[in-house]
Amino acid sequence: xxxxxxxxxxxxxxxxxxxxxxxxxxxxxxxxxxxxxxxxxxxxxxxxxxxxxxxxxxxxxxxxxxxxxxxxxxxxxxxxxxxxxxxxxxxxxxxxxxxxxxxxxxxxxxxxxxxxxxxxxxxxxxxxxxxxxxxxxxxxxxxxxxxxxxxxxxxxxxxxxxxxxxxxxxxxxxxxxxxxxxxxxxxxxxxxxxxxxxxxxxxxxxxxxxxxxxxxxxxxxxxxxxxxxxxxxxxxxxxxxxxxxxxxxxxxxxxxxxxxxxxxxxxxxxxxxxxxxxxxxxxxxxxxxxxxx
Amino acid sequence: xxxxxxxxxxxxxxxxxxxxxxxxxxxxxxxxxxxxxxxxxxxxxxxxxxxxxxxxxxxxxxxxxxxxxxxxxxxxxxxxxxxxxxxxxxxxxxxxxxxxxxxxxxxxxxxxxxxxxxxxxxxxxxxxxxxxxxxxxxxxxxxxxxxxxxxxxxxxxxxxxxxxxxxxxxxxxxxxxxxxxxxxxxxxxxxxxxxxxxxxxxxxxxxxxxxxxxxxxxxxxxxxxxxxxxxxxxxxxxxxxxxxxxxxxxxxxxxxxxxxxxxxxxxxxxxxxxxxxxxxxxxxxxxxxxxxxxxxxxxxxxxxxxxxxxxxxxxxxxxxxxxxxxxxxxxxxxxxxxxxxxxxxxxxxxxxxxxxxxxxxxxxxxxxxxxxxxxxxxxxxxxxxxxxxxxxxxxxxxxxxxxxxxxxxxxxxxxxxxxxxxxxxxxxx
Numbered sequence: 001x002x003x004x005x006x007x008x009x010x011x012x013x014x015x016x017x018x019x020x021x022x023x024x025x026x027x028x029x030x031x032x033x034x035x036x037x038x039x040x041x042x043x044x045x046x047x048x049x050x051x052x053x054x055x056x057x058x059x060x061x062x063x064x065x066x067x068x069x070x071x072x073x074x075x076x077x078x079x080x081x082x083x084x085x086x087x088x089x090x091x092x093x094x095x096x097x098x099x100x101x102x103x104x105x106x107x108x109x110x111x112x113x114x115x116x117x118x119x120x121x122x123x124x125x126x127x128x129x130x131x132x133x134x135x136x137x138x139x140x141x142x143x144x145x146x147x148x149x150x151x152x153x154x155x156x157x158x159x160x161x162x163x164x165x166x167x168x169x170x171x172x173x174x175x176x177x178x179x180x181x182x183x184x185x186x187x188x189x190x191x192x193x194x195x196x197x198x199x200x201x202x203x204x205x206x207x208x209x210x211x212x213x214x215x216x217x218x219x220x221x222x223x224x225x226x227x228x229x230x231x232x233x234x235x236x237x238x239x240x241x242x243x244x245x246x247x248x249x250x251x252x253x254x255x256x257x258x259x260x261x262x263x264x265x266x267x268x269x270x271x272x273x274x275x276x277x278x279x280x281x282x283x284x285x286x287x288x289x290x291x292x293x
Numbered sequence: 294x295x296x297x298x299x300x301x302x303x304x305x306x307x308x309x310x311x312x313x314x315x316x317x318x319x320x321x322x323x324x325x326x327x328x329x330x331x332x333x334x335x336x337x338x339x340x341x342x343x344x345x346x347x348x349x350x351x352x353x354x355x356x357x358x359x360x361x362x363x364x365x366x367x368x369x370x371x372x373x374x375x376x377x378x379x380x381x382x383x384x385x386x387x388x389x390x391x392x393x394x395x396x397x398x399x400x401x402x403x404x405x406x407x408x409x410x411x412x413x414x415x416x417x418x419x420x421x422x423x424x425x426x427x428x429x430x431x432x433x434x435x436x437x438x439x440x441x442x443x444x445x446x447x448x449x450x451x452x453x454x455x456x457x458x459x460x461x462x463x464x465x466x467x468x469x470x471x472x473x474x475x476x477x478x479x480x481x482x483x484x485x486x487x488x489x490x491x492x493x494x495x496x497x498x499x500x501x502x503x504x505x506x507x508x509x510x511x512x513x514x515x516x517x518x519x520x521x522x523x524x525x526x527x528x529x530x531x532x533x534x535x536x537x538x539x540x541x542x543x544x545x546x547x548x549x550x551x552x553x554x555x556x557x558x559x560x561x562x563x564x565x566x567x568x569x570x571x572x573x574x575x576x577x578x579x580x581x582x583x584x585x586x587x588x589x590x591x592x593x594x595x596x597x598x599x600x601x602x603x604x605x606x607x608x609x610x611x612x613x614x615x616x617x618x619x620x621x622x623x624x625x626x627x628x629x630x631x632x633x634x635x636x637x638x639x640x641x642x643x644x645x646x647x648x649x650x651x652x653x654x655x656x657x658x659x660x661x662x663x664x665x666x667x668x669x670x671x672x673x674x675x676x677x678x679x680x681x682x683x684x685x686x687x688x689x690x691x692x693x694x695x696x697x698x699x700x701x702x703x704x705x706x707x708x709x710x711x712x713x714x715x716x717x718x719x720x721x722x
Binding site for chain 1: 333
């Protein structure tokens with residue numbers, strides 16, 4: 001009897017906590033999706049979670065897309081280019097680096113690990129000026145290459161790969177392979193890579209989120225409107241439209257609050273979709289090493 | 294035949310050579326200027342680009358809040374510095390003309406005096422640091438007017454107030470019998486500032502001839518008198534303790550419960566029409582009220598942008614030409630979103646404003662022109678953020694029920710601290 005009661009209380013506590021987090025984090029997301037179907041007037045007058053119409057959603061989305069002959073789609077395409085480029089470079093650099101740090105013994109290994117950790121905790125704003133000066137020196141400001149290169153610096157990915165290999169691939173297995181004549185590169189290609197699918201998914205996902213939302217670096221390094229990504233382009237557009245700040249309402253841009261909401265959905269939706277598609281691998285990557293015996 | 298062929302060959306080669314060289318020569322003659330602005334101002338730049346064959350503009354759109362940071366970064370690296378810039382905030386010129394950040398070109402000797410004289414009185418104060426220089430040209434003016442609901446005013450048998458004291462009594466009469474009619478919303482920095490400054494209250498007003506000395510006296514009698522009027526109206530429920538853009542106030546306005554509201558020149562088109570959704574033919578435009586002790590009104594402003602050039606540009610003449618064009622060209626300014634600061638260029642804009650048929654009377658533009666004469670000369674560009682000081686010291690407490698008068702001492706303290714942090718010398722007069 002007592003145990004059954006305890007079970008009920010613990011269930012109640014667990015469900016209460018879950019409900020709390022669903023309300024705190026889920027409701028704003030739900031609001032965003034519902035608000036995308038409403039008109040400007042409805043956003044002010046109707047209840048916060050009311051549904052508008054799909055026709056309104058389509059109309060505001062088209063308003064946004066049609067701005068300046070489809071400039072938003074150019075920004076979206078740029079975001080795809082920057083993200084694909086940076087994620088690819090990140091994977092090419094982080095996985096071997098993490099593998100080498102986990103499996104090989106070489107001078108300076110500890111120092112590199114410490115520097116990786118330091119780089120992880122350093123705020124990006126602190127290194128923005130050196131990066132800008134470096135890219136200016138290399139003549140890479142306002143270029144796709146410059147932003148992809150700068151965004152590919154992802155110490156968190158190196159650290160994830162290091163942790164993954166340390167906990168999932170026993171050194172003795174590698175040593176046996178080495179005794180059998182397998183070189184370092186062969187070991188990585190034939191043993192390290194095949195077992196790294198969850199790791200690849202995890203690093204790729206975090207790198208994707210980082211790059212898709214990349215505002216600061218893109219804002220600093222890219223000036224040309226036609227090369228902007230979605231976050232910078234949309235911020236500039238929405239800021240000028242006065243949609244979110246009535247003090248700046250004196251604007252003739254065809255962008256109001258509904259369009260601003262559509263813009264937010266446009267930025268958030270790919271992240272949700274990528275997560276839904278890759279969640280199996282991402283979750284197994286997150287659990288990697290948890291059962292090390 | 295052979296001679297003819299040779300002649301043809303020579304002619305063709307010559308023609309090819311000319312065609313090959315010609316574009317190179319013309320390309321060399323083209324001056325390229327890098328220009329920054331917001332997307333709203335892109336058509337202005339495009340019009341200039343099209344009007345000048347020898348000049349080509351590369352436009353970069355930048356969000357308002359990022360403008361200064363990005364420009365400082367460009368100045369620090371020496372790369373990508375714009376030759377001309379649109380400043381979206383009147384407070385942007387001051388931080389761009391300091392000892393550390395000296396970006397803006399001085400225009401007083403480059404723009405003809407007749408052109409400078411063509412701007413509305415005091416409109417270029419935001420471009421005058423106080424040392425006799427002119428570092429930008431004003432794009433649009435945004436002085437306060439009195440916007441009112443004409444049918445409601447007539448229905449209640451009330452007259453449009455010409456003094457703030459009348460404004461209080463008219464608002465009180467409209468709110469009689471629990472009608473729920475309000476005459477403004479003041480839980481926001483600029484509406485409050487308009488009450489204070491219109492009565493000659495000095496809150497961070499530069500001392501004449503001294504660019505780094507500010508007069509701050511929030512507890513002076515003029516400030517107290519204005520604050521007391523606001524408090525009386527708040528107590529009577531004729532002013533709302535919310536911001537003019539808060540959804541609950543917007544709902545009031547939409548439901549015909551807003552009799553009048555002081556607001557800048559752009560309020561009619563972008564707030565009253567678009568947000569308050571007043572029907573066509575119902576919006577009246579009145580002169581900003583004066584205080585009974587004054588001979589004439591004194592109107593604070595809310596917004597307005599400016600155009601500036603880089604002092605080290607390689608093409609100063611072209612930059613000055615650009616700045617003059619975008620501020621004075623009649624065709625470009627005819628469709629400007631807000632009232633142009635250059636008087637001749639504003640006339641056709643005003644004709645379109647009056648001709649829109651939206652406003653109750655057909656002469657609203659003339660009232661705005663008349664009110665421009667009374668624009669406060671102390672509306673200048675500062676290195677301190679008045680909004681932040683007001684928000685910290687007044688807005689939240691006022692919205693929670695405190696009296697405006699009781700908050701003036703902490704407003705004084707907040708302004709003095711902000712001014713000192715921004716390296717101003719403070720005097721209390």
